[in-house]
């Protein structure tokens with residue numbers, strides 16, 4: 406037997422011996438664990454797990470060997486509680502009136518604590534409190550998740566900022582959690598993900614969040630934050646996801662946002678944001694989702710939107726945008742969704758949009774767009790019901806195409822180039838709602854019904870438009 410194999414075999418044997426010889430739990434830690442269970446769990450059987458819970462852990466309890474300090478021998482490794490997960494089966498469910506488990510923070514090796522769907526007794530609220538800061542500074546907790554607790558009440562405890570080891574902090578979907586975010590949150594320099602969405606938080610977004618330079622995800626959506634977006638958020642160079650939607654934020658989008666060069670997802674919908682989008686949007690090289698609906702922006706759309714090269718979804722509905730749709734949007738080769746409905750956009754639909762091969766959802770309804778729709782049959786077939794151009798009284802398809810395809814609805818028609826008055830009036834007869842207007846020295850007939858028809862019979866309209874292109 407080669408020497409290397411012998412050494413390996415001996416090593417494996419010693420590891421097996423070490424595993425079986427792992428020391429029982431520390432008695433004090435065991436007692437703390439059982440007290441946490443008593444405070445939270447609805448399970449009455451847990452005391453019967455025997456003398457060593459880590460030896461036969463129940464769902465929701467995870468233990469790992471941690472060598473005693475200063476002793477590299479794995480034989481000296483004790484099993485320690487590293488993860489506790491309460492709330493959703495198969496994890497222990499929480500009893501009515503469960504207290505927020507302060508003692509869990511006294512488990513010296515705990516890395517993850519989950520309280521999900523735990524505090525939900527409608528008759529009694531549980532206060533969200535933490536032990537004193539001094540008890541938290543030696544914590545090794547990396548992940549704290551307090552989610553979906555409808556009866557958990559109070560504010561974000563300021564002691565959170567003492568858990569310096571935190572990498573993932575989720576306090577989300579707790580409708581009774583209110584008040585301001587403590588400025589001390591800026592102390593949590595190891596944070597990678599901060600999710601405070603769907604609570605009832607108020608006040609301004611702390612500028613000190615800009616100090617959390619390791620942040621990859623920041624979600625403050627669905628709260629009642631007010632004031633402006635702090636420019637310091639632009640310092641978060643690692644940030645990939647920023648969601649501030651559905652708050653009460655006002656002012657402009659800060660120019661510093663173009664410093665978020667790792668951003669892939671930006672959502673600012675349902676706020677009171679206004680004014681021009683900052684110059685330099687094209688610096689957001691990785692941005693795939695720009696979702697910013699329902700804000701009183703009231704400005705023209707910047708042509709620079711067409712330079713955000715990776716953009717897949719651009720949703721800017723209900724925001725008072727005026728002027729024309731930038732031609733540059735036709736450069737966004739990855740675009741799948743474009744929502745510009747319910748703005749004040751005027752002019753033609755850029756022909757370039759019809760060349761976007763990935764597009765499958767296009768909503769331009771309720772604007773002041775006009776002219777001939779530039780889409781070909783293949784495009785119309787592909788989008789089908791996901792195309793909505795309704796509510797643009799000046800928009801039309803070529804009238805000859807409609808009449809030749811005999812789909813029963815002509816929408817707009819040139820009255821100048823050899824067309825006779827009879828066919829125009831025929832078209833007018835077919836269209837119950839139609840308006841004649843003059844553009845480019847020609848007479849046009851426009852009606853609001855064609856896009857409705859498009860939603861109902863996309864294939865028929867697609868066919869008719871193919872004819873139109875053949876002519």
Ligand SMILES: *[C@@H]1O[C@H](CO)[C@@H](O)[C@H](O)[C@H]1NC(C)=O
Pocket residue numbers: 475476477478480481
């Ligand atoms: C390390 O642990 C082993 C096994 O428990 C023990 O025999 C040894 O004395 C310990 N060494 C130190 C330096 O604590």
Ligand SMILES: *[C@@H]1O[C@H](CO)[C@@H](O)[C@H](O)[C@H]1NC(C)=O
Pocket residue numbers: 507508511536537540
């Ligand atoms: C905080 O630490 C002190 C001193 O170690 C201890 O007596 C007390 O029980 C701890 N409190 C909590 C809530 O863990």
Ligand SMILES: *[C@@H]1O[C@H](CO)[C@@H](O)[C@H](O)[C@H]1NC(C)=O
Pocket residue numbers: 629631653
């Ligand atoms: C948003 O702000 C307005 C004006 O300050 C206020 O009337 C409204 O209640 C706020 N909405 C929320 C959800 O906080």
Ligand SMILES: *[C@@H]1O[C@H](CO)[C@@H](O)[C@H](O)[C@H]1NC(C)=O
Pocket residue numbers: 703724725726748749
């Ligand atoms: C759209 O324009 C009209 C007329 O200029 C104006 O009255 C209206 O307030 C504008 N709507 C929005 C949402 O900006």
Ligand SMILES: *[C@@H]1O[C@H](CO)[C@@H](O)[C@H](O)[C@H]1NC(C)=O
Pocket residue numbers: 746747768769770771790791792793
């Ligand atoms: C387009 O937006 C309007 C809201 O203005 C909505 O009612 C309609 O369902 C949307 N159409 C499509 C196809 O998404």
